[in-house]
Amino acid sequence: MAQKTIERSEEEWKKVLTPEQYHVMREKGTERPFSGSLYYNKEKGIYTCAACGQELFSSDTKFESGTGWPSFYDVISSDRVKLKEDTSYFMSRIEVVCSRCGSHLGHVFDDGPAPTGKRYCINSIALNFKKEGEEDKQGGEGK
Template sequence: MGKLNKTEREWQRELSPEEYRITRQKGTEPAFTGQYWNTKQSGTYVCRCCGTELFSSISKYDSGCGWPSFYKPINTTAIEEHDDFSHGMVRTEIVCHHCDAHLGHVFEDGPQPTGLRYCVNSASLQLKTDEKNDEETYP
C-alpha cells in the first residue's frame, strides 16, 4: 500500500481542529484528557486519518503517563520511527506509515515482552471495538 497523499486543506476538512493539530502539526494533547487514555474496551486502534490498524487492545496497558500506552504495534510496518529533537528533548517520534500522521512517541521503559512504551495521542486514534467481545482487556 502506497502513501496516502492529501493536501493540508483536505486534512483540515476531514479532521477536527484538535485532530489536525495533533496528527498533522505534531501536537500533543494534555495528559489524562484524551478519549482513550483510560479506555479498557477490547478492539483495534486504527489511525484517525487513514484507518490503518495500529494497535490491539491486548497490548494496551496502564503506564500511568496519561496517554494510551501499548507495548507493541499490531504490525511493525504500520508505524515509522523518526528522531525527534523538539522541545529540547531527544525522543523517538512514531507516525503512521500510510499517511504520516503523528501518533506520539516510543520509549524504552515499557513492560515485557518488548520493553517498549508506545505513548500515543488519543486524537490520533479511533477504536474499532470487538462486537463479539466488548469486555475489559486489563484491570
Template sequence: MANESKVTKSEAQWREELSPEQYAICREGGTERPFTGEYYHHKEAGVYRCTCCGTPLFDSATKYDSGSGWPSFYAPHSKQHINEKFDRSFGMARTEITCSHCDAHLGHVFTDGPAPTGLRYCVNSASLNFEAEDV
C-alpha cells in the same frame, strides 16, 4: 480496511476532514494534555486505528496503564504500520512515531515499557479511532 498504499491529501483536505485538535496533533505534531484523551482509560477489546486513514495501529491486548497520561501500548499491531524518527523538539531526545500510510503524528516510543517488548508506545487519543472486537 486500511489501504496499503500511501495516503496523500492536501493540507486543505486534512483540515476539512479532521477536527481542529486532530489536525493540530496528526498533521502538525502536537500533543493533547495528559490524562485528558478519550482512550486514556479505555478498556474495551478491539483495534485502535489511525484517525486519518484507518490503518490498524494497536491492539487492545497490548494496551496498559503506564501512568504517563496517554494511552500506552507495548507493541504495535504491525511494525510495518509505524514509522520511527529521531525527534529533538522541546529540548528532548526521543523517538517520534507516525502512521506509515499517511504520516500522521501519533506520539512517541520509549524504552521504559513492560515485558515482553520493554517498549512504551505513548499515543495521543486524537490520532486514534477505536473499532470494537466482534463478540
C-alpha cells in the same frame, strides 16, 4: 502488510480532521494528559489511525503507564508505523507516525513492560477504536 499510502494536501487534511486532530496529527502537537477518551478505554478491540483508518494497536498490548496517554507495548505489525528522530523541545525522542498517511501519533520510549520493553505513548485524539466484532466506523479512509 501496510495499506496503500494516502497523500493529501494540508488543506484537504483540514477538511478531514477536527482542528484538535489537525494540530496533533499534522502539526505534531499533543493533547493534555488524562484528557483523551481512549486513555480510559478497557474494551477489547483494535486502535486505528484517526486520519486514515489503518489498524495500528491491539487492546491486548495496551497497558496502564500512568503517563496520561494510551500506552501500548507493541504495534500490530512493524510496517504500520514509522519511527523518526525528534529533537524538538531540547529533548531526544523517537516520534511515531502512521506509515499509511504520515500523521503524528506520539512517541515511543524504552521503559515499557515485557516482552518488548517499549512504551508507545500515543495521543488518544490520533486514534479511533474498533470494538472487537464491530466494523471500523471510518471505513479505512478518513472521516
